[in-house]
Amino acid sequence: MTEKQNHKFRKVREQSFDIEEMSKEILAGNRNMLARAVTLVESQTQAKQKQAQDLLHSLLPHSGKSIRIGITGVPGAGKSTFIESIGLMLCEQGHRLAVLAVDPSSSVSGGSILGDKTRMEELSKHPNAFIRPSPSGGTLGGVHRKTRESILLCEAAGYDIIFVETVGVGQSEVIVRELVDFFLLLVITGAGDDLQGMKKGIMELADAIVVNKADGENEKNALLARREYNQILSLVQPATKGWRTRAYTLSALYKKGLKEIWEVIINFSKQTKESQVFYERRKLQTRQWLNQSIRDELENRFYGNPEIKVLVQKYMQDVTEGTLTVTQAVMNLFDVYERKK
């Protein structure tokens, strides 16, 4: 067989995954097969998407049995160190941990915040951990869908803790909040203006605020910041019904305070499951996801029309200059859109 033939042969083989076999392997906890399944879910071609959906459909009854934890914080807050430290602790306890990432900026740049697995070197080597870089490319809605479906795959593969990490860019926290049960905001003390520099509404999404780097000379500042956060938190509505969001300190580097945070999460899970809030949120999230997916698909089709794309640009200018009313612009756009189909 020539190299070219060999390559062709391999390509055909890859495309004709046996979905039933794949499903079985994933349920058995095969990490390599899980990685391939996530790639399938992330693929853009229609044929692969069809396969991905068949696979998800067969795994759906086995999903849902994890605690999904969102982790956000500005660059430099120590998210990777935190995930590595607490992740290793959990894996050592026998948990199976999947770390996924959402990075809307990578939809534009094609980059990936977790592209370099060496950022969590020890954790990535642990047999109980599955670390997956952020899916690059595609729209925000696409990144959203891929992450959601990857969560389902990881759960079917037996991962009982899912971390969804996000870099604090654009709308990423809002998206991740809609994907997870528990949302953790990692902060650090700094130039003194941390609180003012905080993104609008971010505190109201959090189920816990964790002041990292509470070590050495910085410990005092961290404790002070915790108090300030607790003061504000006592004034805002909690993110989760019946749960009081509080601030905590820890040192991810020196592995101090990790157990305490994990206990907070365990308590949260217990309490919200008892009150049904946990299950109600998951149902709501699924409904929101369906609505959002419909919206995304409608917009993708509309703006994907080349004539519409040009017209929208033109009208955008006309309406801001005041030479066209917005309603007229919309009427014209839909006349063209309906005619062209």
Add this chain to the structure above:
Amino acid sequence: MTEKQNHKFRKVREQSFDIEEMSKEILAGNRNMLARAVTLVESQTQAKQKQAQDLLHSLLPHSGKSIRIGITGVPGAGKSTFIESIGLMLCEQGHRLAVLAVDPSSSVSGGSILGDKTRMEELSKHPNAFIRPSPSGGTLGGVHRKTRESILLCEAAGYDIIFVETVGVGQSEVIVRELVDFFLLLVITGAGDDLQGMKKGIMELADAIVVNKADGENEKNALLARREYNQILSLVQPATKGWRTRAYTLSALYKKGLKEIWEVIINFSKQTKESQVFYERRKLQTRQWLNQSIRDELENRFYGNPEIKVLVQKYMQDVTEGTLTVTQAVMNLFDVYERKK
């Protein structure tokens, strides 16, 4: 002429408004004609919408020259009394004031928060005031559009101050924030839990928080509340770039503190115009409006399809029960949607 013929004749006359004539009368400040124009903008029929757009198009160059002020607050905060008091003061100063209302709840109930003009009895009689109840019926997007277009009409008619009142229901504050230059949150002191009962993110939308009913025995509490609000405000990002949101007290009933609030608004206008933030926001708002209108139209057409409507209901259940993936549901929906067109 019989009564029936007369009625028919009148009906025909009403439908064939001379848009050019109407435009001229509005520019001349004819209040009755303005009211009819707002009705035209609020109408749902296609023929009238066409007329409304022609009218708006001719008036567009004469719009924009007002300060648009959003006013929100829980029921009982005293919004009507505040608008009546400050409105009368402004009208007496020679300003021309239009009061519009946004009430998403009326899209459902068909009711209207300003339906009863007697709520602002004195103001509604003033020759310099134009008070318009909330448009009832239609979708949220529809209410949004009608209010925006009514603002443009009022501006063309020479109203230099536009109040947009909203009852604090659902997403109404977020919508009104996108319609106005300055956003005022009216609050009262109460059971002591005012701050905690506050809607999420509402403080971060405001350019001023005004503690009303700072009179009599309540004045002390109001001053205390102002201090608390200022403390929190010093920690959140301001709604408007370069503007520091502060808390104030007033008594709308005893007309105390009205001038001071108006000075705050004047300063805001001056400062943001100098920094261009004022104009940049208006441009952004217009662009957002176009995007939102396109989204609304896409969804109206999609969910307006009877077969789709039934299918979405069914799939919504299937996905929450975990018997169908969201992506599968979307694929099926769009297969049906495309086929049926």
